[in-house]
Amino acid sequence: MSKLVECVPNFSEGCRPEVIAAITEEVKKVAGVSLLNVNSDASHNRTVVTFIGEPQAAKLAAFNACAKAAELIDMEQHQGEHPRVGATDVIPFIPVSDITMEECVQLANELGQEIAEKLNIPVYLYEAAAKTPARVKLPDVRKGEYEGLKKAISSPERHPDYGPAQMHPTAGATVVGARQFLIAYNINLSTSDVNIAKKIANSIREVKGGYKYCRAMGVMIEDRNMAQVTINMVDYTGTPLHRVFETVKSEADRYGVSVIGSEIVGMVPLQALVDTAEFYLRLEGFERKQVLEENLR
Amino acid sequence: MSKLVECVPNFSEGCRPEVIAAITEEVKKVAGVSLLNVNSDASHNRTVVTFIGEPQAAKLAAFNACAKAAELIDMEQHQGEHPRVGATDVIPFIPVSDITMEECVQLANELGQEIAEKLNIPVYLYEAAAKTPARVKLPDVRKGEYEGLKKAISSPERHPDYGPAQMHPTAGATVVGARQFLIAYNINLSTSDVNIAKKIANSIREVKGGYKYCRAMGVMIEDRNMAQVTINMVDYTGTPLHRVFETVKSEADRYGVSVIGSEIVGMVPLQALVDTAEFYLRLEGFERKQVLEENLR
Numbered sequence: 001m002s003k004l005v006e007c008v009p010n011f012s013e014g015c016r017p018e019v020i021a022a023i024t025e026e027v028k029k030v031a032g033v034s035l036l037n038v039n040s041d042a043s044h045n046r047t048v049v050t051f052i053g054e055p056q057a058a059k060l061a062a063f064n065a066c067a068k069a070a071e072l073i074d075m076e077q078h079q080g081e082h083p084r085v086g087a088t089d090v091i092p093f094i095p096v097s098d099i100t101m102e103e104c105v106q107l108a109n110e111l112g113q114e115i116a117e118k119l120n121i122p123v124y125l126y127e128a129a130a131k132t133p134a135r136v137k138l139p140d141v142r143k144g145e146y147e148g149l150k151k152a153i154s155s156p157e158r159h160p161d162y163g164p165a166q167m168h169p170t171a172g173a174t175v176v177g178a179r180q181f182l183i184a185y186n187i188n189l190s191t192s193d194v195n196i197a198k199k200i201a202n203s204i205r206e207v208k209g210g211y212k213y214c215r216a217m218g219v220m221i222e223d224r225n226m227a228q229v230t231i232n233m234v235d236y237t238g239t240p241l242h243r244v245f246e247t248v249k250s251e252a253d254r255y256g257v258s259v260i261g262s263e264i265v266g267m268v269p270l271q272a273l274v275d276t277a278e279f280y281l282r283l284e285g286f287e288r289k290q291v292l293e294e295n296l297r
Numbered sequence: 298m299s300k301l302v303e304c305v306p307n308f309s310e311g312c313r314p315e316v317i318a319a320i321t322e323e324v325k326k327v328a329g330v331s332l333l334n335v336n337s338d339a340s341h342n343r344t345v346v347t348f349i350g351e352p353q354a355a356k357l358a359a360f361n362a363c364a365k366a367a368e369l370i371d372m373e374q375h376q377g378e379h380p381r382v383g384a385t386d387v388i389p390f391i392p393v394s395d396i397t398m399e400e401c402v403q404l405a406n407e408l409g410q411e412i413a414e415k416l417n418i419p420v421y422l423y424e425a426a427a428k429t430p431a432r433v434k435l436p437d438v439r440k441g442e443y444e445g446l447k448k449a450i451s452s453p454e455r456h457p458d459y460g461p462a463q464m465h466p467t468a469g470a471t472v473v474g475a476r477q478f479l480i481a482y483n484i485n486l487s488t489s490d491v492n493i494a495k496k497i498a499n500s501i502r503e504v505k506g507g508y509k510y511c512r513a514m515g516v517m518i519e520d521r522n523m524a525q526v527t528i529n530m531v532d533y534t535g536t537p538l539h540r541v542f543e544t545v546k547s548e549a550d551r552y553g554v555s556v557i558g559s560e561i562v563g564m565v566p567l568q569a570l571v572d573t574a575e576f577y578l579r580l581e582g583f584e585r586k587q588v589l590e591e592n593l594r
Contacts, residue, residue, distance in 0.1 A: 004593070006589065034592055034593055035364050036589075042555070052589065052592065052593065070496050091323070096589055096590065097590060116336055117544055181589075224496050232319070241578065242577070245577075245578050253475070259579060260579070261579045261580070261581040262578050262579055262580055262581065263580065263581050263582065263583075264580065264583060264587060266587065267587055267588075267589045268587055268588060268589065269588075269590070270567070270588050270589065270590045270591075272427070273570050273571060273588065274570060275572045276573070276574040276577065276578060277570045277573040277574055279572065280539070280577040281538065281541075281542050281573060282556060282557070282558045282559055283558070283559055283560065283561065284485070284558040284559065285559050285560065286560075286561060290561060290563065290565055291564075291565060291566075291567050291570065292303065292333075292349065292393055292478075292564045292565065292566050292567065293301070293335050293393065293394060293567045293590075293591075294567075294590075295331055295349065296301070296349065
């Protein structure tokens with residue numbers, strides 16, 4: 001079993017396929033990295049690339065992709081609906097297995113420094129890598145976007161964490177950081193009353209006194225005539241899936257409603273499933289390396 | 298994600314380290330195979346080797362190890378407490394992921410044929426690969442052991458499935474087959490009364506009307522002063538972990554006893570944990586490829 005991180009860089013190009021291909025090619029050609037997904041949006045004029053790999057390999061892939069984006073994308077020409085400050089807009093590292101958040105913060109610092117020194121692009125650190133509370137949230141770092149930051153960057157409170165206090169003439173700035181894996185999780189209810197789903201969502205949402213790492217809404221799934229609690233689990237190591245599931249089940253019961261199923265949308269780290277099995281089977285002393293497939297890596 | 302099998306060949310040598318090393322070296326040097334465990338027992342004079350890999354790579358590793366054992370082990374000289382018929386005594390293939398039992402049976406046939414033709418060793422097929430009911434169980438195939446089978450092999454009902462109807466002069470015969478993964482699973486009770494554990498074990502054992510793929514006993518764990526139901530799950534795809542756990546919980550409750558924990562001893566296939574999480578979280582439409590780490594293979 002080797003250390004594994006996920007990296008999800010966002011690039012300010014969602015229209016020109018040859019540019020997107022050139023950038024993703026930089027990821028593909030690094031040994032020890034697996035490209036999982038490339039998602040381009042034309043109206044956002046933005047591409048989200050997802051890959052996993054050994055930490056140093058992931059850093060190299062992120063750097064090479066960022067260098068290629070700086071070469072091919074001109075922010076002076078860029079238009080799109082999504083907020084952005086640079087050709088490579090944001091690069092988060094996410095711990096997947098056998099690695100701590102602190103190690104991902106360290107990785108973000110190494111990459112940020114390298115981008116600043118070798119590409120002359122100012123770099124801001126965000127989320128777990130942020131050096132001040134004002135830079136934890138991405139919208140705060142990105143305030144004014146590319147056009148606004150061109151001027152604002154010269155004022156000391158907007159100076160970058162690495163690199164020159166002026167925008168790269170075409171590539172702008174880049175935000176690098178570390179955050180937890182986000183699990184998109186929906187719980188389906190045996191009711192068509194969306195208000196029940198909204199009340200249950202409020203019972204688990206951090207802002208309403210619920211779980212710290214839980215964002216939730218009640219929504220209606222029209223084609224199934226079914227109310228749903230739709231959840232972003234922003235740190236499954238702090239607020240585990242089973243706890244949210246059991247709380248929703250218990251709150252639903254108060255309205256005479258049942259949980260008829262749940263859905264994990266997209267990817268989930270193996271550890272979240274191991275944690276679930278550990279809880280329900282009351283496992284004692286279980287270790288990841290007991291999972292047969294873990295011995296292949 | 299690639300097809301993956303486990304292979305657990307047993308060799309009739311548990312004392313001479315240089316012979317054991319030479320055999321396991323044959324496994325190690327095949328690309329696409331990971332050696333998980335080597336367990337030698339001197340009184341059994343036997344070594345159990347566990348490895349996983351892509352099917353054709355696993356077959357090659359098993360063949361090469363078998364050829365090396367035929368070269369270095371002389372059954373005429375072999376003594377040990379454990380029943381055996383050959384230098385390579387038995388080679389089971391076990392489906393791990395993305396592969397069916399039928400494919401493992403096919404693999405056993407290919408390997409059996411190759412051992413017979415290239416090494417001139419008679420091969421018997423057992424368990425899921427057996428061609429007649431009389432050869433499903435290993436003890437039936439091994440009846441008379443090496444010494445007895447030397448004569449018996451000439452009678453038509455003991456003719457091998459592949460190869461000559463006479464023992465190899467030094468390597469004897471080899472039994473090849475396919476079976477499910479066995480999970481060793483214990484459930485701990487909040488009582489020191491072993492009779493309660495025995496009664497609960499009877500409720501889940503196949504022979505007492507319990508689950509088809511469940512072997513169970515009630516035992517006392519002296520150092521914790523605790524009764525335990527100790528279980529062999531011989532096919533977790535037919536009788537899943539969660540069903541056995543929930544039945545034990547329910548039966549224990551009838552005696553006013555609680556389940557205080559459970560233990561998975563040794564390895565468990567990822568799929569058994571996925572199945573557990575699917576059951577308890579009532580997951581809809583979940584696929585293995587949603588497990589992030591699965592995308593590395």
